Amino acid sequence: MGQLGFDFGIEPRPLIKVTPARLSLYDDCPRRFRMTYLDQPAPSRTGPWAHTTLGAVIHNALRELFALPASERTPERAEALVSRHWRSGGFADAEQVARYAEAARRWTADYVERHGADAEPVGVERWVSATVGSDPASPSLIVEGRADRIDAHDGELVVIDYKTGRTPPSDEHARRSRALALYAIAASRTLRKPCSRVELHHVPTATVAVAEHTDADLNEHVQKAEETAAASRAAADKLTRGGDPDQLFPARPAPRCAWCELRSHCPEGRQAVPAARPWDLLAPTT
Numbered sequence: 001m002g003q004l005g006f007d008f009g010i011e012p013r014p015l016i017k018v019t020p021a022r023l024s025l026y027d028d029c030p031r032r033f034r035m036t037y038l039d040q041p042a043p044s045r046t047g048p049w050a051h052t053t054l055g056a057v058i059h060n061a062l063r064e065l066f067a068l069p070a071s072e073r074t075p076e077r078a079e080a081l082v083s084r085h086w087r088s089g090g091f092a093d094a095e096q097v098a099r100y101a102e103a104a105r106r107w108t109a110d111y112v113e114r115h116g117a118d119a120e121p122v123g124v125e126r127w128v129s130a131t132v133g134s135d136p137a138s139p140s141l142i143v144e145g146r147a148d149r150i151d152a153h154d155g156e157l158v159v160i161d162y163k164t165g166r167t168p169p170s171d172e173h174a175r176r177s178r179a180l181a182l183y184a185i186a187a188s189r190t191l192r193k194p195c196s197r198v199e200l201h202h203v204p205t206a207t208v209a210v211a212e213h214t215d216a217d218l219n220e221h222v223q224k225a226e227e228t229a230a231a232s233r234a235a236a237d238k239l240t241r242g243g244d245p246d247q248l249f250p251a252r253p254a255p256r257c258a259w260c261e262l263r264s265h266c267p268e269g270r271q272a273v274p275a276a277r278p279w280d281l282l283a284p285t286t
């Protein structure tokens with residue numbers, strides 16, 4: 001089908017559709033990106049991982065809590081929702097399951113107690129999408145994804161990401177998070193309100209890391225996203241034309257190989273570090 005509009009003899013740049021998760025995965029390890037998104041049939045994965053299970057339980061409980069009327073969003077209700085969504089995949093044994101189920105209830109209730117949950121969010125697990133580019137006259141990316149929560153303060157949106165890992169993130173983590181920056185841009189475009197503030201909420205410690213982005217910060221994140229998207233697209237195109245998968249998508253061994261769910265297909269990763277146990281990345285309970 002022909003394209004509507006004037007023809008100035010200039011080929012428009014094709015837009016690349018990306019999610020923050022895909023971009024991060026390519027930057028961390030191109031081989032893992034290839035095995036996750038491109039290889040067919042999809043390679044087998046290890047798992048489940050207890051920290052992933054725990055994160056999903058807490059995310060599900062908070063999503064359901066914010067779907068309730070504000071008066072019912074109490075710490076006790078948050079605890080009950082953790083129990084309702086509880087899963088035990090990846091934990092070592094029944095003692096560890098019981099200890100973490102109790103900890104997850106306590107953490108989520110403390111988080112709700114400390115930060116409150118009665119303000120109405122603008123979105124919960126809200127899908128956002130935007131066409132972006134470091135040169136506004138020539139956008140190059142469609143950024144899309146699901147933000148954990150979007151709040152509104154003083155007429156501006158705030159993008160919130162829940163964290164449940166071992167270490168509470170710092171304000172610097174929030175500032176450097178390309179995912180949060182891209183969600184801020186996409187939320188602003190989708191919901192037609194300004195958005196410069198992003199927050200990482202670490203539920204186990206009920207702490208909040210904050211960054212207030214300037215337009216220049218956001219543009220820098222977009223520029224880096226463009227570079228990653230262009231590199232991954234070019235490698236994928238060459239792979240389709242018969243290129244060498246290991247050269248185009250090299251392994252990037254690092255401590256994270258210990259818990260990479262694709263390490264059984266990656267000799268470099270297995271050589272770099274021993275495998276973590278499925279519960280090694282759980283946040284401490286005390």
Ligand code: SF4
Binds near residue numbers: 253263266
């Ligand atoms: S084991 Fe490490 S190097 Fe191998 S794919 Fe996974 S993250 Fe990449």
